Amino acid sequence: MEWTAVESHQIAKIGYAEGAEYPLGIEFKPNKKQQAAGQPGSVYEYQNVEPWLFAEFLAAESKGKFFEAYIKNRPDLYPYRKVEPAKPVDPIDAPLFEM
DSSP states (O other): OEEEEOOOSSEEEEEEOTTSSSOEEEEEOOOHHHHHTTOOOOEEEESSOOHHHHHHHHHOSOHHHHHIIIIITOTTTSOEEEEOOOOOOOTTTSOSOOO
16 A cells, blocks of 8 residues: 555545555544554555545545545445554564574
8 A cells, every 4th residue: 555644633644555455544643542652543444445536535625524524424335444553573572583
C-alpha cells in the first residue's frame, strides 16, 4: 500500500492499493492514551473503495468530514478491519546471530 501524509485534525495518512481485498488504509493520529504510551495512531483498512473515491478523498478539503460522510457511516458498503500493530521482538527472544 502506498501511503500519503495528509493535513487533517484526525487523520495522519491515507493509503491505497488497487486490487487489494482492503484497498483503502487510514492511519489516524494518536489519541491521548496512545500519545502518553508513545504509540502511533490506529490503522484501519476498508473494503470496496474504488480508485475514484480514493482520489476524491485525497483531494477533499476536509479529510475527516469526507471520511465521515462517505466511508465511516457506510459500513454496509465499506466493511473495515482494524490493523493490529506488529509486536516488537523481545531482545531476550531474538537470536544473537544467524548461522
